Amino acid sequence: MVGIGPGGAADMSPRTLQALQTAGVIVGYKTYIDLVRDNIQGKEIISTGMTREKDRCAAAIEQASAGRRVAVVSSGDPGVYGMAGLVLEMLDASGKLDDVPVEVIPGITSATAAAARLGAPLMHDFAVISLSDLLTPWETIERRLEAAAGADFVIVLYNPASRKRNWQINKAREIFLTFKEPSTPVGIVKNAARQDEEIYITDLENMLHHPIDMLTTVIVGNRSTRLAGGFIVTPRGYAL
Structure with missing residues (x-):
């Protein structure tokens, strides 16, 4: 299982490039696959569309069980909302976990890629929460949002909105406003470290005035988070 980070070769580890x-x-x-196509010329490629994760994992397991060396590609890190867990679960369920050698190769996550473009918003404790309720009940997501906001975590939102699903980001903001000031800094990064990257630095009150979709990572600060020039910083607490 290979993490390709944002997708550009400059942000891939040597282990990732070697695995590919x-x-x-x-x-x-x-x-x-399109993000790494320059690095996989001449390879056999098995690709499917969105929501076909189980099909991809089954195909990878079939090929690996036949003795072939397989790289299952995830953007970001394969163990963070990626394919690593599903591959391991399916190998375990099929009784092949002890027979198929497995290596998980980490990658730069969307959270850290976006944070780097914003400055240093994750210098203190933070929580990462996906707003997609495709596999997780919304009631569970809502409890996690309330708990993280109530504990004053910096909060990173994955999968914040799509064309068919946009009410969750509105609800998340409502929850945050019960615990955080409207002036709390918010960073919005679309296509972090990729072509067509967009960066917006705003606040909790005005965050919904900016475009947010499935290619976007949203970082909401804690009570100490502040702006420093054109950057967002969450102080660690060092005496200056």
Whole structure:
């Protein structure tokens, strides 16, 4: 399982590049395959569209069980909302976990890629929460939002909105406003470290005035988070 980070070679680790080069079969969501296509010339490619994760994992397991070297590609890190967990679960369920060698290769996450573009918003404790209720009941997500906001975590939002699903980001903001000041800094990064990157630095009151979609990572500060020039900083607490 290979994490490609944002997708550019400059942000991939040497282990990731080596795994892509030595694999005979590359498996992944077609959008992520396109990000690494220059690095996988001549490879057999198995790709599917969104929501076909189980199909991709099954294909990867079939190829690996036949003795082939397979790289299952995830953007960001494969163990953070990626494919690593599902592959391991399916190998375990099929009784093949002890027979198929597995390596999980980490990658730069959307949270850290976006944070780097904003400055240093994650210098203190933070929580990462996906707003997608496709696999997690909204009631569970809402409790997590309330708990994180109530404990004054910096909060990173993954999968904040899509064309068919945009009310969750509105609800998340409502929850945050019960615990955080409207002036709390918010960073919005679309396509972090990719072509067509967009960066917006705003606050909790005005965050919904900016475009937010599935390619966007939203970082909401805590009570100490502040602006420093064109950057967002959450102080660690060092005496200056």
